[in-house]
Amino acid sequence: xxxxxxxxxxxxxxxxxxxxxxxxxxxxxxxxxxxxxxxxxxxxxxxxxxxxxxxxxxxxxxxxxxxxxxxxxxxxxxxxxxxxxxxxxxxxxxxxxxxxxxxxxxxxxxxxxxxxxxxxxxxxxxxxxxxxxxxxxxxxxxxxxxxxxxxxxxxxxxxxxxxxxxxxxxxxxxxxxxxxxxxxxxxxxxxxxxxxxxxxxx
Numbered sequence: 001x002x003x004x005x006x007x008x009x010x011x012x013x014x015x016x017x018x019x020x021x022x023x024x025x026x027x028x029x030x031x032x033x034x035x036x037x038x039x040x041x042x043x044x045x046x047x048x049x050x051x052x053x054x055x056x057x058x059x060x061x062x063x064x065x066x067x068x069x070x071x072x073x074x075x076x077x078x079x080x081x082x083x084x085x086x087x088x089x090x091x092x093x094x095x096x097x098x099x100x101x102x103x104x105x106x107x108x109x110x111x112x113x114x115x116x117x118x119x120x121x122x123x124x125x126x127x128x129x130x131x132x133x134x135x136x137x138x139x140x141x142x143x144x145x146x147x148x149x150x151x152x153x154x155x156x157x158x159x160x161x162x163x164x165x166x167x168x169x170x171x172x173x174x175x176x177x178x179x180x181x182x183x184x185x186x187x188x189x190x191x192x193x194x195x196x197x198x199x200x201x202x
Contacts, residue, residue: 027177029115030054030186031200034172042168047200054178057189064163067198068098070136070151072159073126078104080123081140081149082113082202090148094119095202098159108142115202122147156199163193173200 032046040056073079078099083091094116099106106123113121124140124147135152151157168174173194178186194200 026180028180028186029175029202030178030188031175031202032173034168034170034174036170037168042174044174052178053185054176055185055187056191057187060165060188061190062163062165062168062193063190064161064167064193064195065097065158065198065201066161066195068096068157068159070131070157072098072157073129073136073138073151075126075129077126078106078124079126079138079140080107080121081138081147082115082119082121083149084119086150090150091120091122093149093151093155095156096151096158097201098157099123100160110142110145110147122149156201158194158198158201161195163195167193173198175201 030044030046030052032044032052034042035045035051036043040058040060042054042056044052044054046052073096078101080097080099081091081093082095083093086092104125107121108123110120110122110124113119122140122142124142126138127141127146128139130137135150135155138149138151140147140149168191174191175194176188176191178188180186192201
């Protein structure tokens with residue numbers, strides 16, 4: 001088992017686009033709470049109340065996210081914003097991920113967000129921030145464009161944190177992209193743990 005911020009964020013949270021040489025394997029988003037642990041096999045109660053059995057692949061990686069606030073979003077910082085479009089052409093943030101500096105440039109640009117319908121993902125540099133009591137506005141810039149984003153208090157703002165396989169215990173909140181198997185179970189090579197106080201990522 002490996003712990004890696006870069007692998008976690010780029011694959012586990014869908015903030016980057018992976019390109020494979022072979023035909024892509026269909027991935028399913030699994031989000032929920034660990035109910036049982038049997039070796040490298042987890043039984044997860046998903047957010048919609050179903051049960052999912054997930055086998056962790058040999059050499060799987062683990063990472064974590066912790067709660068952040070708009071105060072952690074700095075001018076010049078690099079963030080990923082999952083958002084819905086507004087009538088005025090701006091975006092309303094659903095989730096904001098603050099990238100570590102070492103991952104600046106990951107998945108840069110504006111594209112559809114495959115996690116929720118009718119949403120987009122913008123990975124970009126914060127050009128300007130305007131804070132207010134009930135949230136913040138940020139202007140994001142990337143090669144070829146820019147996006148104005150409103151961040152309200154109910155947006156899920158998170159950042160990366162170290163995590164270990166020993167934290168995969170009953171009650172842990174986890175999310176992953178997993179490959180569905182013929183028997184209905186899943187296989188995953190990366191898993192993200194929402195640390196205490198952090199909302200489970202989409």
